[in-house]
Amino acid sequence: MIPSAELVDLSRLQFAITALYHFLFVPLTLGLSFLLVIMESVYVMTGKEVYRDMTRFWGKLFGINFALGVTTGLTMEFQFGTNWAYYSHYVGDIFGVPLAIEGLMAFFLESTFVGLFFFGWNKLSKVQHLLVTFLVALGSNLSALWILIANGWMQNPVGAEFNYHTMRMEMTSITDLLFNPVAQVKFVHTVSAGYVTASMFVLGISAYYLLIGRDKAFAMRSIAVAAGFGLASALSVIVLGDASGYTVGEVQRVKLAAIEAEWHTEKAPAAITAFGFPNEATQRTDYAIRIPYLLGLIATRSVDEQITGIAELREGNEAKIRNGMIAYSALEKLRAGDASDETKMLFEKYKANLGYGLLLKKYTPDVADATEEQIRMASRDTIPGIAPMFWTFRIMVAISLVILFIISASFYYVAKRSIAEKKWLLKLALYSIPLPWIACEMGWIVAEYGRQPWTISGILPTRLSTSNLDPSSVYFSLAGFVGFYTLLLVAELYLMFKYARLGPQSLHTGQYGSA
Amino acid sequence: MLFDYETLKLIWWLFVGVLLAGFAITDGFDLGVGALLPFLGKNDEERRVIINSVGATWEGNQVWFVTAGGAIFAAWPIVYATAFSGFYIALMLTLFALFFRPVGFDYRSKVADPRWRSVWDWGLFAGGFVPALIFGVAFGNLLQGVPFSFDNDLRVTYSGSFWQLLNPFGLLAGTVSLAMLLMHGSIYLQIRTEGVIAARARFVTRVTGAVFILAFVLAGVWIMKGIAGYRIVAMLPADVASTPLDKVVEKAAGAWMDNYSGHHWLWLAPLLAIVGALLAIVASGAKKTVAAFISSSVMIAGVIFTAGIAMFPFIMPSSTDPGSSLTIWDAVSSHKTLQIMFWVVVIFLPVVLAYTSWVYRVLRGKITVESIRANEHNVY
Numbered sequence: 086m087i088p089s090a091e092l093v094d095l096s097r098l099q100f101a102i103t104a105l106y107h108f109l110f111v112p113l114t115l116g117l118s119f120l121l122v123i124m125e126s127v128y129v130m131t132g133k134e135v136y137r138d139m140t141r142f143w144g145k146l147f148g149i150n151f152a153l154g155v156t157t158g159l160t161m162e163f164q165f166g167t168n169w170a171y172y173s174h175y176v177g178d179i180f181g182v183p184l185a186i187e188g189l190m191a192f193f194l195e196s197t198f199v200g201l202f203f204f205g206w207n208k209l210s211k212v213q214h215l216l217v218t219f220l221v222a223l224g225s226n227l228s229a230l231w232i233l234i235a236n237g238w239m240q241n242p243v244g245a246e247f248n249y250h251t252m253r254m255e256m257t258s259i260t261d262l263l264f265n266p267v268a269q270v271k272f273v274h275t276v277s278a279g280y281v282t283a284s285m286f287v288l289g290i291s292a293y294y295l296l297i298g299r300d301k302a303f304a305m306r307s308i309a310v311a312a313g314f315g316l317a318s319a320l321s322v323i324v325l326g327d328a329s330g331y332t333v334g335e336v337q338r339v340k341l342a343a344i345e346a347e348w349h350t351e352k353a354p355a356a357i358t359a360f361g362f363p364n365e366a367t368q369r370t371d372y373a374i375r376i377p378y379l380l381g382l383i384a385t386r387s388v389d390e391q392i393t394g395i396a397e398l399r400e401g402n403e404a405k406i407r408n409g410m411i412a413y414s415a416l417e418k419l420r421a422g423d424a425s426d427e428t429k430m431l432f433e434k435y436k437a438n439l440g441y442g443l444l445l446k447k448y449t450p451d452v453a454d455a456t457e458e459q460i461r462m463a464s465r466d467t468i469p470g471i472a473p474m475f476w477t478f479r480i481m482v483a484i485s486l487v488i489l490f491i492i493s494a495s496f497y498y499v500a501k502r503s504i505a506e507k508k509w510l511l512k513l514a515l516y517s518i519p520l521p522w523i524a525c526e527m528g529w530i531v532a533e534y535g536r537q538p539w540t541i542s543g544i545l546p547t548r549l550s551t552s553n554l555d556p557s558s559v560y561f562s563l564a565g566f567v568g569f570y571t572l573l574l575v576a577e578l579y580l581m582f583k584y585a586r587l588g589p590q591s592l593h594t595g596q597y598g599s600a
Numbered sequence: 601m602l603f604d605y606e607t608l609k610l611i612w613w614l615f616v617g618v619l620l621a622g623f624a625i626t627d628g629f630d631l632g633v634g635a636l637l638p639f640l641g642k643n644d645e646e647r648r649v650i651i652n653s654v655g656a657t658w659e660g661n662q663v664w665f666v667t668a669g670g671a672i673f674a675a676w677p678i679v680y681a682t683a684f685s686g687f688y689i690a691l692m693l694t695l696f697a698l699f700f701r702p703v704g705f706d707y708r709s710k711v712a713d714p715r716w717r718s719v720w721d722w723g724l725f726a727g728g729f730v731p732a733l734i735f736g737v738a739f740g741n742l743l744q745g746v747p748f749s750f751d752n753d754l755r756v757t758y759s760g761s762f763w764q765l766l767n768p769f770g771l772l773a774g775t776v777s778l779a780m781l782l783m784h785g786s787i788y789l790q791i792r793t794e795g796v797i798a799a800r801a802r803f804v805t806r807v808t809g810a811v812f813i814l815a816f817v818l819a820g821v822w823i824m825k826g827i828a829g830y831r832i833v834a835m836l837p838a839d840v841a842s843t844p845l846d847k848v849v850e851k852a853a854g855a856w857m858d859n860y861s862g863h864h865w866l867w868l869a870p871l872l873a874i875v876g877a878l879l880a881i882v883a884s885g886a887k888k889t890v891a892a893f894i895s896s897s898v899m900i901a902g903v904i905f906t907a908g909i910a911m912f913p914f915i916m917p918s919s920t921d922p923g924s925s926l927t928i929w930d931a932v933s934s935h936k937t938l939q940i941m942f943w944v945v946v947i948f949l950p951v952v953l954a955y956t957s958w959v960y961r962v963l964r965g966k967i968t969v970e971s972i973r974a975n976e977h978n979v980y
Contacts, residue, residue, distance in 0.1 A: 152706040166684025177677020178933045185674040188667035189948040197660030204656040252754045255934040552685035553757045562692045593977045
């Protein structure tokens with residue numbers, strides 16, 4: 086028996102909410118930790134106290150954010166087991182590995198040294214303390230690496246195959262898992278986005294001090310560090326955006342087509358749709374503004390490689406569903422005790438498409454005898470909603486361009502030593518602080534909503550992945566998460582605003598004024 | 601490969617035991633300290649002393665919990681799936697309680713309002729008390745077997761409810777773990793504090809130590825006399841890939857004593873639990889705080905292995921469909937994954953232990969009301 090639609094929707098909603106919440110805190114941790122390393126390095130090299138104070142003040146804000154990152158991260162570690170039990174059984178042999186390594190290699194490092202970062206100032210030499218700060222940054226960024234290796238495998242499941250004895254996916258190659266191209270690109274893209282987020286955070290709050298004419302030297306130096314680090318990161322996030330990750334892996338290609346509302350395959354190199362209104366009913370994009378060649382160039386890095394359109398992808402998936410039906414019926418025979426070579430060979434031949442056969446479970450328990458209509462419905466399911474993909478992606482890109490402008494302009498005026506007079510830029514920077522968060526959340530939606538209808542692309546449909554729970558249990562936990570997280574977020578924002586407004590005087594060194 | 605599949609399956613039982621013991625010993629005292637906070641700290645400054653005795657290091661300790669979860673996911677995926685979805689409500693309550701800790705520690709003293717601080721103090725209490733109790737309740741239910749079964753696709757259905765977990769033996773096991781962690785926390789407080797707080801903690805050690813020994817012995821007698829264990833009647837060879845459905849299991853009175861009667865040296869585990877507790881009480885009375893801490897750590901490891909050995913090779917027996925029970929032979933990952941994860945643990949765990957002890961060494965020393973006053977804006 087497969088889980089009810091209500092249960093699956095609730096479980097997805099809970100996962101999305103808790104993951105999006107967690108991802109409010111992660112990018113800042115990733116980036117701010119490295120900004121702290123830079124500030125403290127300058128302190129160690131020059132001995133100028135303002136850099137130590139910068140490290141301590143921004144470190145305070147780092148701590149306020151870090152606390153909620155840890156809180157919401159705890160949920161993520163256990164939610165696969167609580168709500169996605171069948172998924173955990175089906176792919177734990179592979180997926181559990183990076184999660185466990187993350188704990189042992191990265192999260193331990195980050196969490197053990199974060200306490201020393203706050204409480205070790207008077208107990209360590211300057212260089213030792215810098216090393217501690219560096220280890221916190223290294224730990225949090227390694228965390229991101231392992232999590233994205235796990236996530237990259239969900240998008241492009243390499244190095245694994247189905248074992249019919251144990252009824253699950255098992256690892257065939259750890260190196261394939263580690264060097265999954267999708268994971269590599271995702272890692273660079275995600276940590277760069279975190280660096281940009283932190284740069285905008287420091288830039289925006291420092292701009293506030295300049296606007297109210299307080300702690301000018303402190304703010305100017307903070308802006309200089311943030312603008313430099315931010316510019317490098319913003320270029321990296323855009324140039325190394327994960328466009329190139331969308332040409333490997335079947336489902337990644339579906340995502341690309343959805344993002345671009347590429348209804349049909351066109352002659353290479355494909356044009357990019359800068360703007361328009363995707364229309365699912367007519368399968369075309371109304372009022373489209375198209376820039377020739379650009380998409381082909383960005384996505385394939387070539388002029389002659391085609392980008393497959395939605396209609397053609399769906400047709401291809403229909404063929405895979407038919408193969409999946411053969412695999413499924415062979416699997417049923419194997420499970421029933423048929424050990425003939427013929428059945429085994431049949432299964433081996435088609436098992437790569439077993440997951441596509443499982444898509445039919447939503448419509449019939451009898452996968453091997455699905456009707457034409459059911460096959461058509463299942464193949465339609467293989468394409469996520471075009472409009473949400475199209476829009477979330479464009480919001481993300483538009484925001485990145487605004488951010489790139491703010492950071493470049495700041496960098497330019499810092500270099501010209503006139504940033505303090507550019508009130509318009511300071512105001513823009515201040516009010517743009519939320520932008521990177523919006524972009525990060527949009528990016529998450531593109532990557533994870535775009536993976537639907539799969540939890541593991543091409544392998545395990547979302548519909549089959551959940552635990553067998555009573556929906557009332559999930560309502561209970563969902564209410565708990567929303568309630569707790571909202572209260573904690575209010576407390577976090579309250580403290581963040583309080584300390585950002587106080588500024589470096591909150592260090593009580595006696596050197597920083599209140600106005 | 602270095603080890604055959606069967607050996608690795610055994611090693612991984614040991615590893616999970618070590619990780620759970622690591623969690624209970626390190627984060628265990630943080631949980632105990634949290635649960636004692638509102639009672640041992642009578643005013644704001646005393647409470648800050650208590651909070652700061654663990655404030656700088658609790659975060660690293662909590663990773664034992666996360667890592668144990670991750671390691672179970674990687675090595676025993678179907679256990680991770682079955683236990684966490686089966687104990688759903690209990691696990692959610694634990695999670696919600698744990699939420700109070702990161703924010704409680706970091707946010708509490710950043711605002712001076714006594715109401716704000718009081719809310720977080722009680723939050724830290726819940727963050728210590730609830731998990732310390734529920735972990736024991738969960739173990740108590742594992743020992744009795746829990747109601748779940750697999751269908752042919754290995755999809756698990758758990759048919760019990762949260763309230764059924766709170767049965768008499770489950771609550772007794774909860775008392776064991778709560779008393780054990782309160783005791784351990786109170787001993788750690790004696791190392792890190794002095795004066796009235798240390799004196800109050802010493803009193804708690806005596807009381808919780810006595811409760812622990814009583815409850816632990818009672819639970820042991822109950823297992824011997826009143827709880828049916830489980831026994832594998834037939835299974836595939838231990839060195840081949842198998843699923844929980846590939847074996848026959850019977851429920852039998854006294855089966856949990858099989859390992860102890862077959863290998864008498866295994867009685868060392870329960871013995872260490874009791875002797876550790878006694879030594880901890882004595883050492884705490886003599887103000888040998890470090891010796892007391894080592895003793896209570898031995899006690900904790902003894903308790904975890906006592907339960908583990910009784911159930912071995914079972915991890916999670918099923919009361920409704922014994923054949924679905926999860927054991928170390930058939931609830932494990934593939935040979936390859938166990939092998940990879942073996943190296944990960946062997947390489948990284950010593951590294952973690954090394955830098956953790958360095959951090960503790962740097963941060964050693966008593967936390968006092970004076971040290972809090974001197975650093976008012978920089979400590980928790």
